[in-house]
Amino acid sequence: MNKGKFYGVGVGPGDPRLLTLRAVEVLQSVDIVAIPKSRLDRESVAWEIAREHCRAETKLLELEMPMTSDQDVLLEAWRAGAEAVLSRLNQGLKVAFITIGDPSLYSTYSHLLQFLRPELAPEQIETVPGISAMSAAAARIHEPLALGDEPLLILPGTDNLERFLDLPNLVILKVSRTLPEVKASLEDSERKAVLFTRIGQTGEDIRTLDDLDPSGKIDYLSLLLVKMGGKQ
Numbered sequence: 137m138n139k140g141k142f143y144g145v146g147v148g149p150g151d152p153r154l155l156t157l158r159a160v161e162v163l164q165s166v167d168i169v170a171i172p173k174s175r176l177d178r179e180s181v182a183w184e185i186a187r188e189h190c191r192a193e194t195k196l197l198e199l200e201m202p203m204t205s206d207q208d209v210l211l212e213a214w215r216a217g218a219e220a221v222l223s224r225l226n227q228g229l230k231v232a233f234i235t236i237g238d239p240s241l242y243s244t245y246s247h248l249l250q251f252l253r254p255e256l257a258p259e260q261i262e263t264v265p266g267i268s269a270m271s272a273a274a275a276r277i278h279e280p281l282a283l284g285d286e287p288l289l290i291l292p293g294t295d296n297l298e299r300f301l302d303l304p305n306l307v308i309l310k311v312s313r314t315l316p317e318v319k320a321s322l323e324d325s326e327r328k329a330v331l332f333t334r335i336g337q338t339g340e341d342i343r344t345l346d347d348l349d350p351s352g353k354i355d356y357l358s359l360l361l362v363k364m365g366g367k368q
């Protein structure tokens with residue numbers, strides 16, 4: 137059978153100029169761009185970033201990937217998404233699944249691949265790395281994520297930051313989930329914490345935790361860099 141090819145393409149954090157040359161090459165060559173959406177009636181940030189690099193005739197395949205911690209709902213969404221992709225691959229088509237930042241860091245791409253890998257030959261899969269949001273954030277303030285022998289810890293939100301505060305460099309992704317707890321943990325610590333929202337996108341915002349509005353609510357597309365070295 138004429139087998140297709142599946143690509144996981146990192147489209148970077150927001151600025152359409154921060155895609156790799158390989159990502160653009162793949163987007164221009166595929167038959168279908170698969171777009172993860174939290175709800176089908178919502179816009180996709182990944183598509184907003186990628187669209188200018190795609191051919192007008194490229195078909196889109198929208199995949200609903202709900203934002204939930206319900207494992208049964210998630211498993212079903214990944215399974216259905218993988219099935220929709222596989223049926224196109226089995227027609228010999230090339231499908232690029234686009235994902236914000238880098239596909240190897242907290243991306244639905246890895247879950248889809250879990251379902252697809254047993255069905256595909258190794259040469260039918262290509263993962264195209266992307267610039268992660270944390271790299272873009274560090275670049276915006278000209279700070280290293282880590283230097284010399286220092287470790288760097290990446291956390292997916294946390295309500296127990298105290299146990300990591302001895303480390304020199306922390307990145308907290310998905311920080312909107314636990315911002316009040318994170319803020320409280322940092323209150324009396326001599327740490328420099330910078331909150332980045334929608335880096336490279338409309339509405340980009342960079343601020344300290346002291347500058348939050350009273351509701352404490354922030355956009356899901358926000359991350360916190362925390363470093364030793366005194367409050368900013």
Ligand SMILES: C[S@@+](CC[C@H](N)C(=O)[O-])C[C@H]1O[C@@H](n2cnc3c(N)ncnc32)[C@H](O)[C@@H]1O
Pocket residue numbers: 149150235236237238239240241242243267268269270308309310311332333334335336337356357358359360
């Ligand atoms: C599911 S993770 C995806 C990470 C992504 N794969 C990466 O490499 O950056 C989503 C989290 O990434 C962070 N994020 C993604 N894009 C961002 C942006 N443009 N600005 C700030 N944070 C962003 C936020 O912490 C968000 O909650």
